[in-house]
Amino acid sequence: MREQGRELYRDLPWRRTTDPYKIWISEVMLQQTQVSRVDGRWQRWLARFDSVGALAAADVADVLDEWQGLGYNRRALAVHRAAQAIVAAGGEFPQEASALTSLPGIGPATAAGIRAFAFDLHGVYLETNVRTVMLHELFAGREDVSDREIVPLVEATCPPDGGFARAGGGVGDVDGVDDADDPRSWYYALLDYGAYLKRTVPNPSRRSSGHARQSRFEGSRRQKRAALVRALLARREGASIDALVDAVVAEGIELDAALAADLLVELSAEGFCHETDNLWRP
Secondary structure: OOHOOOOOOOOOHHEEEEEEHEEEHHHHOOOOOHEEEHHHHHHHHHHHHHHHHHHHOHHHHHHHHOOOOOOOOOOHHHHHHEEEEEEEEOOOOOOOOOHHHHHOOOHHHHHHHHHHHOOOOOOOOOHHHHHHHHHHHHHHOOOOOOHHHHHHHHHHHHOOOOOHHHHOOOOOOOOOOOOOOHHHHHHHHHHHHHHHHHHHOOOOHEHHHHHOOOOOOOOHHHHHHHHHHHHHHHOOOOOOOHHHHHHHHOOOOOOOOHHHHHHHHHHHHHHHHEEOOOOOOO
């Protein structure tokens, strides 16, 4: 599999760094988002928030504004809160899995990705393309394969901690893929081989017991919530519910005042907005 990965290597911009902050942002952006959409947006994000400290100090409305178009706005709130937690703890990006997963929005897979790509540390990076490779190579013909069966294999095949992890890690830039037997190179190989498999064979991920078809976005509460967030960001001085409804309807999305009020209360509880004197602001 390493040979296939080397042949299929994708020279993506976030692979040219070992800065844990930059890698973390790429990992979050890439969740349920195509690589082609992230390339460009990742660079723009870093131009606006160039460090974990800059992100922590930013206004939440600015963070949400920069995230627009990437989907799942909760991710933007989570990275903002996590950045604030890192700064509050002294500003050093954690390496240990337990410390990473204690941060908002960082689950085991994201933590393993940060550990592998920023610090060259061993871990279970069960990302969708990694799962695809495992299902294709080790569970051919099997249906309803659980992650419980896959995780031990991912852990067993991941190499031990790499050289620059032992040397301190997380510093400087790196170019391309190499022949080193380390977590960073190994997982890049799996990611690229998995992306290739998805283009060339019936998607093996569909044989995972956890595979679920994404629910329809058009007409969903998720679509209406996203539209309300856009309307709020365009009216930072404050807007009434009626004005927000009009803005959403102008996008061709059905929304009435009663549902808008419910959604705004929901968004407010999550930290997206607040209400003062009958005006809603991000």
